[in-house]
């Protein structure tokens with residue numbers, strides 16, 4: 114079976130040279146361990162941070178060791194009373210065709226309730242991130258304007274839809290006209306703008322014609338500068354991600370328009386979804402209910418083949434994904 118190791122710490126945008134495909138034996142199981150056959154792998158922007166040797170909320174990946182991320186898989190052998198062969202589980206598992214995991218590190222999922230891939234997207238980490246960042250920090254009120262960057266991605270697409278449910282006017286920012294159309298015609302965003310157009314600042318001003326009450330920031334950099342120029346009094350800014358800087362060497366500068374925050378008495382708060390782990394159950398129940406009621410929609414971009422995991426990851430920085438980027442490794 115194949116595993117993917119971090120071969121080098123990337124400088125700038127990672128390349129295929131930073132990854133190593135290694136042939137390893139299928140692991141043998143210790144007590145309370147479960148052997149999981151990988152079905153779907155999630156590639157996520159935060160994993161870029163773990164490739165650097167830098168202190169963060171989560172330790173760096175080690176060189177010449179297997180990369181770990183969100184995986185949905187099927188139990189193929191079990192030394193745990195809690196799991197049977199055939200169970201579908203989710204967890205932070207190896208970029209490998211098979212992983213041996215401790216029973217406490219995986220969670221059983223019910224394939225009859227929602228497609229199993231949703232546990233890596235709308236019902237998983239990205240959905241929870243959208244939920245807590247928007248509702249706990251953003252606190253959208255009826256009639257307010259919510260702007261979200263990275264709007265057509267896993268987190269952003271859910272942020273906008275929850276904001277709509279709360280009665281806000283929603284403006285999405287994304288990197289292609291196709292994504293802009295999707296946000297408006299499929300997800301019900303009131304407005305959406307393409308940040309790659311020369312007219313972006315003006316387009317955003319037209320779209321957010323009453324100013325910005327909540328800015329859910331997934332990208333940072335110049336996109337964020339453009340939004341800061343439009344902040345309303347007492348704006349709230351859940352600071353979720355800064356993907357525009359993840360491949361920059363050295364420190365990015367900013368926020369560059371902090372005076373906009375002083376003038377508007379705005380509140381900006383960074384967070385990681387793990388801050389809210391005590392409340393994951395309630396949030397997952399809400400997200401599941403809204404999904405079942407048809408109030409939330411989602412899209413997945415699924416690449417096939419274990420060998421395509423690194424490429425799918427790199428695609429996040431080019432915006433090749435619409436909604437959640439996944440890799441299908443094997444059939445259930």
Ligand code: NDP
Nearest residue numbers: 158266267268287288331332353354355356357385386432
């Ligand atoms: P996405 O599904 O949104 O994929 C990343 C998207 O980012 C791409 O599709 C691309 O869309 C956009 N992008 C890439 N490069 C740039 C750039 N230079 N400037 C602007 N946009 C860019 O990923 P996720 O939804 O999983 O994550 C979104 C953000 O949320 C990330 O920053 C991530 O790190 C963060 N995050 C934070 C968490 C937390 O706990 N705080 C948890 C989960 C995610 P486009 O075509 O529009 O450019």
